[in-house]
Amino acid sequence: MMVRFMRVVSFDGEDQGAGTAKLIDGKVTFSNDIPDIARDAQAGLPDGKGGKVFPRDGETFLRALPINYRGSYFYAELVK
Numbered sequence: 001m002m003v004r005f006m007r008v009v010s011f012d013g014e015d016q017g018a019g020t021a022k023l024i025d026g027k028v029t030f031s032n033d034i035p036d037i038a039r040d041a042q043a044g045l046p047d048g049k050g051g052k053v054f055p056r057d058g059e060t061f062l063r064a065l066p067i068n069y070r071g072s073y074f075y076a077e078l079v080k
């Protein structure tokens with residue numbers, strides 16, 4: 001399972017890959033090109049239920065990334 005982070009380059013629908021977060025052997029790993037996301041993730045992300053999820057939560061954390069990163073310029077999408 002993987003989450004791909006994208007930057008919107010133009011309004012013509014062209015997006016540019018910005019980095020990835022992957023689940024490898026039960027651990028979430030971030031590509032080197034998104035250090036801010038990896039750093040911020042250590043503080044946890046809202047889980048939609050009033051709590052937080054952390055990289056140590058594995059797949060649950062990856063599924064929370066697209067919910068928390070869904071802006072018009074920068075967003076995350078789940079790739080299976």
